[in-house]
Amino acid sequence: MTETAKPDIQARYRQISLVDRIRTHPAGPVAVVFVVMLVLCTLYALANPTSFYFLTKGNTSLVLRAIPNFGIVALGVGLLMIAGEFDLSVGSVYVAAPFGMAFAYANGVPLAWAILFAYSIAICVGLVNAFLTLKFNIPSFIVTLGMLFIVRTSAPYLAGHTRSLVIKLPPDFKAALTKNLWGFMPAQFLWFIGLAIVAYLILNRHFLGNHFYAAGGDKRAARFAGINVAWTKTIAFVLCAMFATTSGILQVARSSKAETNPQLFIELFAVAVCVMGGLSLFGGRGAVIGIVLGAAVLQLIQDVIILARLPGFYLDMFVGIAIVLGVVMNAAVQKRY
Amino acid sequence: MNDSQLSVDASARASTAEIPIFEARRISKSYGHVEALIDTNFEVRRGEVVGLLGDNGAGKSTLIKILSGVVQPDSGEFFREGRSVDISTRKKSEEDGGIQTIYQDIALVKSMSIMRNIFAGREPTNALGFMRVKEMRSTAMEILDEYVRIAGITSPNILVEELSGGQAQAVAIARAVHFKRDILLLDEPTSALSVRETEKVLNIMRELADAGVSCVFVTHNLYHAFRVCDRFSILAHGQNVRDCKKSETSLNELTDIIMTH
Amino acid sequence: MSETGANFLPGRYKHEHDDTVLQRLKRYPAINIVVIYGLFLVGLAIWTIASRGEFAFFTSLNLSVLAQQIPITAIVAVGVGLLMVSGEFDISVAATFTFAAFIAATLLHEMGWPLAVAFTAGILCGTIIGAINAWITCWLGIPSFIATIGMMFFGRGLVRWISINPATNLPDSAKFFPNEGFKAALTGQLAGPVFAQLIWLIAVAYAGHLILNRHRLGNHMFSAGGNAEAARGVGVRVRRVKLLAFMICGATAAFSGILQATRISEIEPSYVVISGLELKAIAAVVVGGVALAGGRGTILGMVLGAALIDTVDNVLVLASAPEILFKGFLGAIIILAVIVNSVLGRRQES
Numbered sequence: 009m010t011e012t013a014k015p016d017i018q019a020r021y022r023q024i025s026l027v028d029r030i031r032t033h034p035a036g037p038v039a040v041v042f043v044v045m046l047v048l049c050t051l052y053a054l055a056n057p058t059s060f061y062f063l064t065k066g067n068t069s070l071v072l073r074a075i076p077n078f079g080i081v082a083l084g085v086g087l088l089m090i091a092g093e094f095d096l097s098v099g100s101v102y103v104a105a106p107f108g109m110a111f112a113y114a115n116g117v118p119l120a121w122a123i124l125f126a127y128s129i130a131i132c133v134g135l136v137n138a139f140l141t142l143k144f145n146i147p148s149f150i151v152t153l154g155m156l157f158i159v160r161t162s163a164p165y166l167a168g169h170t171r172s173l174v175i176k177l178p179p180d181f182k183a184a185l186t187k188n189l190w191g192f193m194p195a196q197f198l199w200f201i202g203l204a205i206v207a208y209l210i211l212n213r214h215f216l217g218n219h220f221y222a223a224g225g226d227k228r229a230a231r232f233a234g235i236n237v238a239w240t241k242t243i244a245f246v247l248c249a250m251f252a253t254t255s256g257i258l259q260v261a262r263s264s265k266a267e268t269n270p271q272l273f274i275e276l277f278a279v280a281v282c283v284m285g286g287l288s289l290f291g292g293r294g295a296v297i298g299i300v301l302g303a304a305v306l307q308l309i310q311d312v313i314i315l316a317r318l319p320g321f322y323l324d325m326f327v328g329i330a331i332v333l334g335v336v337m338n339a340a341v342q343k344r345y
Numbered sequence: 346m347n348d349s350q351l352s353v354d355a356s357a358r359a360s361t362a363e364i365p366i367f368e369a370r371r372i373s374k375s376y377g378h379v380e381a382l383i384d385t386n387f388e389v390r391r392g393e394v395v396g397l398l399g400d401n402g403a404g405k406s407t408l409i410k411i412l413s414g415v416v417q418p419d420s421g422e423f424f425r426e427g428r429s430v431d432i433s434t435r436k437k438s439e440e441d442g443g444i445q446t447i448y449q450d451i452a453l454v455k456s457m458s459i460m461r462n463i464f465a466g467r468e469p470t471n472a473l474g475f476m477r478v479k480e481m482r483s484t485a486m487e488i489l490d491e492y493v494r495i496a497g498i499t500s501p502n503i504l505v506e507e508l509s510g511g512q513a514q515a516v517a518i519a520r521a522v523h524f525k526r527d528i529l530l531l532d533e534p535t536s537a538l539s540v541r542e543t544e545k546v547l548n549i550m551r552e553l554a555d556a557g558v559s560c561v562f563v564t565h566n567l568y569h570a571f572r573v574c575d576r577f578s579i580l581a582h583g584q585n586v587r588d589c590k591k592s593e594t595s596l597n598e599l600t601d602i603i604m605t606h
Numbered sequence: 607m608s609e610t611g612a613n614f615l616p617g618r619y620k621h622e623h624d625d626t627v628l629q630r631l632k633r634y635p636a637i638n639i640v641v642i643y644g645l646f647l648v649g650l651a652i653w654t655i656a657s658r659g660e661f662a663f664f665t666s667l668n669l670s671v672l673a674q675q676i677p678i679t680a681i682v683a684v685g686v687g688l689l690m691v692s693g694e695f696d697i698s699v700a701a702t703f704t705f706a707a708f709i710a711a712t713l714l715h716e717m718g719w720p721l722a723v724a725f726t727a728g729i730l731c732g733t734i735i736g737a738i739n740a741w742i743t744c745w746l747g748i749p750s751f752i753a754t755i756g757m758m759f760f761g762r763g764l765v766r767w768i769s770i771n772p773a774t775n776l777p778d779s780a781k782f783f784p785n786e787g788f789k790a791a792l793t794g795q796l797a798g799p800v801f802a803q804l805i806w807l808i809a810v811a812y813a814g815h816l817i818l819n820r821h822r823l824g825n826h827m828f829s830a831g832g833n834a835e836a837a838r839g840v841g842v843r844v845r846r847v848k849l850l851a852f853m854i855c856g857a858t859a860a861f862s863g864i865l866q867a868t869r870i871s872e873i874e875p876s877y878v879v880i881s882g883l884e885l886k887a888i889a890a891v892v893v894g895g896v897a898l899a900g901g902r903g904t905i906l907g908m909v910l911g912a913a914l915i916d917t918v919d920n921v922l923v924l925a926s927a928p929e930i931l932f933k934g935f936l937g938a939i940i941i942l943a944v945i946v947n948s949v950l951g952r953r954q955e956s
Contacts, residue, residue, distance in 0.1 A: 032504075144945045149751055150888075150898060154941035157885065161934025213475050215468035218457075222465045225456035232451055234436065234466035276755060289749055292456035319775075321766035328760030335748045 034286035035298030037337045042301045045308050060315055068192040071311050073262075076200035077255060078274050079303035082281035083207045084251025086299040089282050090211065091244035092224030092291025093148040097137060097155035098252035099275030103268060104163035105129040105249075106256035110175045110266035119181060123257065130253040133159055134246035141245075142238045156275060164268040172267040175260075185261040196258050200300075203254065208296040210247075220244055225292025280327050281306055283334035286341070293338075306330070364427045365390045366527050366559060367442065372421030374407055381407040382418070382583045389528050394550055394560045396574035398567065400603055404583040405563055409532055412561075413446035414438030425527075445526035449533050452517035453505045460485040460501040463520045488523045489516070511542025518549055522558055529553065530561045535569050547573045567603070571596045581606030636907035638946075639894050643910050646917065663924060670799040672920055677803035678866050680912035682883060683890040684814045685858030687908035690891055691818065692851040693831030693900030694743060694750040698735065699859040700883035701761020704875065706732045706860030707867035708768045711780040721784050725864060732860025733853045735761065740852035744845040762878050769875035777875040782867040793869040803865055807909070810858060815905045817854075827851060831900025859883075882933055889936045890915045892943040897951055915939070 030036055053062035061067050081098050088095050109126035113119055137155055141148040164171065187195045211217035219240040222230035230237050260266045283289065284305060285298030306327070313322050365388040374382040382404045389395055399405045410416035414435045423430050425442060432442040439445060453462045463485050469477045485501035498512060505513055514534055521529050531550070535543040550560045550573050564570050570577065577594065579587040579602055587594075587602050631637055654661050662668055682699055689696050710728035713719040719727075735757065742753040771778035794802045818824035826847040829837035834844050867873040877883075894911030896903030918939075919932050 140941060140945070144948055146941075146944050146948060147898065150944055151941055153885070153888075154937035154939075154944075157933040157937030158941075161930050161937070164930060165928065165934070209475070213478060215470050215474050215476055218461050218465060218468055218476065221457050221461060222454045225454040226451065229451040229454045230465065232435070232446075232448065233454075233462075234439070276759070279752070279755070280759075283752070288456070289752055292454065319767070319770065321763040321770075323763070324759050324766060325763030328756040328758070328763065331756035331759065332742055332746070332748060332753060335752060336746050339747060 032341075033295065034288075034293050034338070034341065035295050035301060036286070037341060038285050038298055038301045038305060038334075042305050042308075045305060045312075049308065049312065062311070062315060065192040067311065067315070069188055069194055071307055072192070072197040073188075073194040074310070075303050075307045076194075076196040077259060078277040078281060078306070079200050079300065080203055080255035080258070081252045081274055082278040082285075082299050082303055083203055083296070084248035085275075085278040086282045086285070086287050086294060086296070087207060087210065087220065087251070088241075088244045088248040089279075089287045089289070090224050090291060090294050091220040091241050092227065093141060093241055093244065094279070095137060095152045095245065095248045096149060096275045096279075097133060097152040097159055098248060098278060099273065100156050100160035100163070101130055101133050101249045101252040102256040102259075102274050104159050105133075105253040106260040107163050107173065107266040107268055109257060110173045110260055113177070114173060114175050119178060126253050126257060127250060130249035131246050134249035135242065137249070138238075138242035138245040142241060160268075172265055174265050177261055177264060182261050182264070185258055196262070199254075199258060203251065204296055204300050207251075207299075211296060216240070216243060221292055223291075224288075277306065277327070280331045280334070283338070284330050285334075286338055288338060289335060302334075365424075366426055367444065368424040369408075369412065370422045370424070372408070372411060372418045374411065374416065374418045380583055382411075385421075385580065385583065386585055386588075387412075387578055389559045389561060390576075391527075391559055392554050392557045393575040394554045394562055394573050396570035396577045397561055397563045397580070398570055398577055398599065398603060399580035400606075402582075403580040403606075405580055406532075407583075408580070409446065409530060409563060412438065412442070412444055412530055414442070439526065443527035444530055445521035445524070445528070446530040446532065447514075447517050447521060447534065449514075449537060453513055455506040456504065458502045458504055459489070459498070459508075459516055462505055462516065463488060463501075463523070467524065484523075488519050491519075491523075509542060510538045511545050514538070514542075514546050515549055518546075518553070522553060526558070528559045528561060530563070532563045533565070534562070535564065535566060543569065567596060567599050571599065579603060635902070636895055636904040636910065638950075639907045639910045639914065642893075643914050643917075646914060650917075650921065661924065663921065666799060668920070668924070670795075670801070672916065673799045673804060674793070674801050674869060675920070676913050676916045677801075677807035678862050678869075679883070679886055679890060679916050680807050680909045681810050681862040681865070682859050682887045683894070683908045683912040684810055684905060685855035686884075686887040687891040687894065687896050687903055687905070688814055688818065688827065689848075689851045689855040690888075690896045690898070691831050691900055691903040692827040692848050693834065694848055694851065695754060695888070696736075696739060696852065696855050696859075697751055697754040697884045697888075698739065698757035698761050699855065699887055700881050701758050701765065701878050702732045702735045702856050702859040703863035703866070703881075703883055704765050704873065704878040705735070705761055705768065705863075707782065707863035707873040708765060708780055708875075710864050711782040711867060711873055712768060714784065715781065721788055725784075725788075728864050729857055729860045732856040732858075732863070734856070735860075736852040736854070736856025737849060739856070740845075740849040743852070744848050758884070765875050765878045779872055779874045781872055783871055784868060789868055792865055803869070806861075806865065810861075811905050811909050814908075818903075818905060823847065823850060828901055831897075831902075833901070882936065885933070885936050885940070886912070886915055889940045889943070892940055892947060895947060897947055898944050902951065 030039075049062045053060045057063075081102055085095055085098055105126040108129045109122045112122040112125045117125070133155065137148070137152055140146060140151045183195075185195055185199065189195060189198075211220065219230070219235050222233060222235050223237045223240045227237055230240075281302040282294070282299060283302075285294065285300075285302030287294030287298060309326055310323055312318075313320070368386075368388040370386055372382050372385045372387070373380070385404065385408065387397070387408065397405055397408065407416065411418050412432070414432050414437055417433055423432050423442065430437075430441045432438040432444070454465065457465070460481055464476075464481050469480055471477065482501060489498055489501060498508070498516075505516065508516065518529065518531075534546055538546065547569060550562060554560055554575070562570060562574055571591070574591060576590050577587070577599060578585065579599070581603070586606050650661075650663050654664050682703065686696055686699060706728040709731045710724045713724035713727055714721055739750070739754055739757050742748055742756070743750040746753075766777050769777040769780065790802070792802055792806070796802060796805070818827065826837070826842045829840070829842050830844045830847045837844050863873070890911035891903070891908050892898060892911070893914055894903070894907030894909070896907060915936070918935060922932050922935070923929075
């Protein structure tokens with residue numbers, strides 16, 4: 009039996025068929041929703057080109073510029089969610105770390121060092137989140153809810169109550185991050201795709217990804233397989249904060265203004281995106297493509313509401329329903345097996 | 346394959362081995378006033394299946410925890426092939442003691458694929474930490490093919506939760522064997538399985554023992570133990586009450602010993 | 607006292623009555639918050655004396671502001687606390703609070719319904735929102751903090767929908783002018799810094815105490831929150847218990863919202879976002895010693911927790927600290943309280 013030639017084994021163990029892979033893929037439902045929405049919007053826009061400006065360059069550019077905003081935050085939140093923890097503090101890391109960068113830059117620190125400063129803020133917040141959550145064995149959503157408000161408060165407080173800070177970034181830097189290519193493709197979106205690929209590589213090609221899935225899927229089993237769960241989750245917390253910082257820096261580069269505006273709720277949008285994208289609330293399940301599609305669906309809805317001149321409260325209601333429906337759908341997909 | 350023929354071979358080999366590959370001597374452990382183990386001895390020889398038997402509260406689970414490095418004994422010594430070893434942590438138990446413990450419900454991460462599970466914590470990576478996915482895939486298939494050969498596993502990419510209890514158990518065993526442990530410590534591996542799956546897991550244990558990997562089979566089920574074990578070590582109230590070869594005893598005698606203590 | 611106790615109950619229960627007052631106090635579950643709040647007030651008194659009256663905390667004006675504010679938070683905290691004892695969260699209370707007040711105001715002034723009906727409808731609204739939360743959490747099996755985040759968004763949408771001013775097409779605040787009798791009954795000044803809210807708070811707290819400690823439901827809440835499996839094993843209908851807890855939580859939030867609207871004769875749509883009420887309630891409850899995972903907590907702890915939170919807010923305002931500092935403080939106090947609770951809880955178990 010041990011003599012079996014290798015090619016034989018290869019032949020015996022096939023890849024699961026494409027249909028089965030899509031059917032069992034955690035991002036299956038959101039992919040269907042995305043495709044259906046895109047087709048419907050396109051058809052409706054073709055039928056009503058004068059009233060529904062979905063297919064214009066301007067609108068495409070608008071949508072593609074808005075997706076990375078919470079999409080990149082969601083990538084980090086998703087990585088952490090797969091590792092079995094939540095991070096609500098991204099909402100203020102997104103604000104505070106780029107604010108730190110702008111503050112340093114405005115005070116004459118070279119840009120590279122200012123960016124490094126932003127990421128070191130992120131790493132610190134991630135480490136504190138991880139320490140409090142893992143050391144005291146407290147639910148991460150409570151710890152990071154607390155951190156959300158602590159970080160949000162300290163940024164303007166430490167900077168002398170400034171509400172916003174206008175900075176003049178080098179044009180090259182600004183263009184590299186936010187230039188609008190060919191009239192409809194903002195550079196942010198390319199960064200988003202690039203970061204999504206990074207997240208994919210971490211999850212599927214790096215040993216860390218394997219540890220994330222294991223730590224989130226079954227803490228005890230992971231520990232018995234020799235994985236240092238606390239260390240793994242700490243890395244996930246730090247990565248999550250760094251993704252949020254990246255998104256915040258893109259936003260600052262776009263508007264040349266760092267704000268301490270506390271009412272964005274980007275952390276909740278990120279959770280909504282992840283849940284819609286098929287990530288399990290309990291960890292251990294999910295795929296990057298789900299996060300990307302979830303972000304796209306959320307922004308499509310927002311766009312439709314704006315284009316169709318529907319009242320704004322529909323968006324709030326939709327997000328609320330989408331969170332609940334997303335979780336229900338995920339549970340249904342998992343129960344099939 | 347002829348089962349009875351093989352087990353004769355195995356017991357012949359076991360009897361010729363002078364030094365046990367693993368030995369625990371005079372282990373004591375108490376929790377407060379409760380003495381869980383009192384001067385307990387336990388040994389494993391190469392290529393045998395040892396049944397660790399006893400009623401609830403006999404000290405079985407304490408002994409398992411000590412052997413797998415989760416709990417420290419108050420006193421006692423451990424020897425691997427005659428040399429003293431320290432098994433005070435999970436890692437030391439696995440690497441220095443050569444013991445791989447397979448707990449029934451936490452052996453594998455259910456939401457991960459077989460391949461990811463097999464390499465969890467031991468991923469082959471390049472210098473940057475990226476996994477060699479192709480190598481993992483082919484190794485996973487070899488592992489599945491070599492040790493398990495359980496029908497129904499068609500791809501190493503299947504999630505463990507889609508496997509039956511017996512299949513999952515078999516994958517956990519295959520993983521342990523592949524990573525070169527001398528001794529598999531199986532804690533109640535059959536208690537949640539169907540009759541047919543139990544049969545398969547028992548066969549796997551037998552085959553592994555014949556291939557030179559010793560198994561410690563911890564169970565409540567004396568029928569299962571009697572079917573597969575070469576030797577029995579029975580605990581009661583934290584002490585050794587009987588240690589005997591299969592040829593020296595019978596199912597009825599084992600039942601009596603456990604019932605009367 | 608211990609002697610007579612020993613004479614009365616010799617034997618088995620002797621030790622219970624032999625404990626000193628101090629030992630018994632130490633065992634009292636809300637003792638931490640009582641001590642913390644007491645020390646805090648003592649600190650404020652010292653501050654007042656040290657500043658020779660510059661620090662205007664113990665003035666009748668300030669105390670009456672506090673006495674009007676604390677019951678609003680505390681009533682919500684009692685509902686959230688009962689729910690947390692049952693093992694669930696509610697992050698949608700600010701939405702419930704605002705929406706219920708809007709419903710009452712809209713029905714009263716725009717629809718011309720009688721006050722009693724409008725008031726009842728407002729409370730009912732909160733109860734229904736609670737029931738929906740319970741359904742999503744217990745019947746669809748979604749963790750309550752996620753389910754109620756969903757409800758928070760949905761509630762925000764509802765508030766924006768009901769508060770849209772047709773003239774400007776933007777959310778607008780609503781006036782709430784119930785008749786004088788109603789206003790006096792809900793928020794009238796009784797004597798000095800004592801307002802009717804305080805009586806309502808005492809009523810709600812006492813009702814909560816009766817539910818938690820004198821009623822079967824309370825026992826079921828503790829068991830559902832402490833160990834749902836075990837509770838189910840002994841025949842507690844966990845889902846129904848949690849449904850009731852969610853409904854109580856929704857009703858208290860709605861009642862508190864109407865109290866607030868009555869007090870200031872107006873309700874703002876932005877309150878749902880800026881008040882941070884859900885955060886204040888959770889902070890109050892965990893500071894009051896309610897275990898985050900459920901199964902442990904006292905009404906006195908919840909009320910004093912809310913009092914502490916509002917007092918700190920008040921002190922920050924008096925010290926003219928930037929308003930944003932308060933939320934940072936809330937975040938810190940939640941983490942700190944949860945750590946302390948979990949450490950204390952672990953010590954009690956071992």
